[in-house]
Amino acid sequence: MTRIKRILFVIHTPTFGGPHNQVLRLHRALLERGWEQVVLTTDEEGNGAERLRAAGVKVLQIPLHRMRAALDPRIQIAFFKGLRPEIASIRRVIRELNIDLVQVAGVQNFHGAFAAKQEKIPLVWQLLSTYAPSLVRRILSPMVARLADVIMVTGRGTLLGHPGLQDLKDRVVIFFPPVDTREFYPDLHHRLVARAEMGVPGDVLLIGTVGNFNRQKRHDILVKAAYLLIRQFPNLYVRILGSPTVSHSKYYERNVKALAEKLGLLKDERLKFISPGSRVAHLLPAFDVFVLTSMAEGVPTVVLEAMACGLPVVATNVGSVADVVRDGKTGFLVPPFRPNAVAEAVGRLLTSPELRLGMGKEARKLAEQLYDTERCADVHAQAYEMALKNFSKG
Structure with missing residues (x-):
C-alpha cells in the first residue's frame, strides 16, 4: 500500500x-x-x-x-x-x-x-x-x-x-x-431565503461583494459606486460580506464604514456590512451582480464562486482577474480606483435583465468546465x- x-x-x-x-x-x-x-x-x-x-x-x-x-x-x-x-x-x-x-x-x-x-x-x-x-x-x-x-x-x-x-x-x-460547483450554484429558493436573511426584499435589485474587511479589497470604491448607482436605481440594495481583519480594523472603520454613513447609505439598511462565516454559498445566489473593487489580486476565489452561482461579475482589471472574467461575455473589467467606471459597468447590467442572465449562464458554464x-x-x-x-x- x-x-x-x-x-x-x-x-x-x-x-x-x-x-x-x-x-x-x-x-x-x-x-x-x-x-x-x-x-x-x-x-x-x-x-x-x-x-x-x-x-x-x-x-x-x-x-x-x-x-x-x-x-x-x-x-x-x-x-x-x-x-x-x-x-x-x-x-x-x-x-x-x-x-x-x-x-x-x-x-x-x-x-x-x-x-x-x-x-x-x-x-x-x-x-x-x-x-x-x-x-x-x-x-x-x-x-x-x-x-x-x-x-x-x-x-x-x-x-x-x-x-x-x-x-x-x-x-x-x-x-x-x-470551487465546488455542487455547493455554489444558481438557486431561486436560496436566493429568496438569503435575501430575507440579509434584510433585502425579494423584488429589488441587489449588488454586492465578498471579501475580508481590509485595505486590499478597497470597499470604499464600492461604497462610492453604490452612492452613484442608488441615485439612478432607487430600488437598489448593496451588501458587503466579509470578516474583520484585526490589523486593518481602524482603516476600515475610518475609510469605509464612516464613508458609507457620511453618504447616507446606512439609512434604511440600503447598504449593510455582514459577516457571512461559512455561509457564502448560501448567500451569494441572492445577488444580481457581483462586484470586485480590489487594488491588487491574483485570482480571487470568490469571483469564481460568484460565476458558479450564475452571476455576472464587474471587477477591477488587476492581477490575473482578466484570466477568468471575460470582458463583455461573463462580466465587465474596469480600471482600479475608479468608482465612476464601476457604477457605469454595473448600471449596464442592472438596466438589462437579459444581459445579466446571458452573462451569468456563460459564467456558470466556465466555472463548471475550468474551475x-x-x-x-x-x-x-x-x-x-x-x-x-x-x-x-x-
Whole structure:
C-alpha cells in the first residue's frame, strides 16, 4: 500500500482567505490522490485556524510574523527578531510529523521556504496575488526562483507581476482556486431565503461583494459606486460580506464604514456590512451582480464562486482577474480606483435583465468546465509530484 505523503502548508495570515480556502476545498480530494495537508499557521487572533479545524484539517499554531506595509518600526523589528526562532519551530514540526514537502504562499512569506531547504525537503512556493509592493516582488522573486522546486501561480497576470519567473517554464504551474460547483450554484429558493436573511426584499435589485474587511479589497470604491448607482436605481440594495481583519480594523472603520454613513447609505439598511462565516454559498445566489473593487489580486476565489452561482461579475482589471472574467461575455473589467467606471459597468447590467442572465449562464458554464475542485486537485497533485522529481535532480 502506498504511503500517504504529508504536506506542511505554512500560512501566515490569521483571517480565513485564499490559502485557507484552498486547504478547505482540496483536503479530501488530495487525500484521495495520496497527499495529506497539515497547516501550520500564526497564533494571532483570526478565524482561519478555527474554520479549518472544524473541517477536520490538522492545524498547528505558533508565533509567526509576516511582513507588513506599516510605518511602525516595532512591527518590522518584531518580524526580523522572530525570524530565526520561527524558522527553527517550523523545522521541528517538519521532523516531528515526517513532512515530505513544504508549501508556502506569498512572495514575502519565506519562513517555511528556509525551513524546507535547511531540512532538505522539496518546496512548493505559491504566488497568489500582486498585493505585495512591486519593489518587494522585484527583490524577492529571485529568491523564489532559487529556492522553489515548483512555483504555483494563480494566472498569468500574477506570474508577470513577479519579474523573472516567467522564464522558469519547467518549474512554473499556473492554477486557479478550487470551487465546488455542487455547493455554489444558481438557486431561486436560496436566493429568496438569503435575501430575507440579509434584510433585502425579494423584488429589488441587489449588488454586492465578498471579501475580508481590509485595505486590499478597497470597499470604499464600492461604497462610492453604490452612492452613484442608488441615485439612478432607487430600488437598489448593496451588501458587503466579509470578516474583520484585526490589523486593518481602524482603516476600515475610518475609510469605509464612516464613508458609507457620511453618504447616507446606512439609512434604511440600503447598504449593510455582514459577516457571512461559512455561509457564502448560501448567500451569494441572492445577488444580481457581483462586484470586485480590489487594488491588487491574483485570482480571487470568490469571483469564481460568484460565476458558479450564475452571476455576472464587474471587477477591477488587476492581477490575473482578466484570466477568468471575460470582458463583455461573463462580466465587465474596469480600471482600479475608479468608482465612476464601476457604477457605469454595473448600471449596464442592472438596466438589462437579459444581459445579466446571458452573462451569468456563460459564467456558470466556465466555472463548471475550468474551475471545479476535482480539476484543481489534479493540478495540485501533479505540481507536488513535479516538486519531488525536481528536488531529486538536485
